């Protein structure tokens with residue numbers, strides 16, 4: 001077992017929720033991603049061992065879903081939606097601005113930043129929209145997208161929070177989400193519950209959102 005105590009404890013908590021251990025494969029794959037920053041062969045073997053399925057079965061699950069990353073994606077994964085609503089609102093220009101500022105084409109990453117295009121992320125009313133470590137920003141422009149990437153490189157935030165990014169770089173939103181997000185993502189993988197998230201102080205933020 002090469003995982004940290006925290007991850008092993010989290011794995012135990014997850015496994016306890018399911019009558020069949022193998023039902024826990026998918027959430028445990030996120031635990032594996034948090035351990036290594038992406039999904040390694042060792043991580044998948046660990047999941048197989050914990051759930052009693054074969055490594056091949058774990059790999060077949062992991063390879064089906066886009067959010068399980070088999071290569072490093074940097075500390076900050078910028079996922080720009082290029083589906084129809086965002087496309088019509090200029091997503092391609094925003095994506096090119098992200099690529100230019102990051103110096104990385106979509107589909108690639110350096111140690112800090114990964115860039116990818118994404119299918120609809122469910123924020124069509126706030127198009128063009130993107131995610132950073134699966135935290136949402138709506139109403140992006142090419143200039144604001146460049147500022148966002150420059151901020152990621154210079155500020156190197158430990159926690160990515162949607163409200164903070166929206167206030168700093170966002171524009172028109174789908175609607176007023178109302179409730180502030182008090183927690184943020186700590187890595188380029190989907191977080192759930194307290195795992196993969198951390199508290200942030202959003203008191204000083206203006207929401208920066210319009211309805």
Ligand code: FES
Nearest residue numbers: 081086120123124
């Ligand atoms: S098309 Fe971009 S969020 Fe739906």
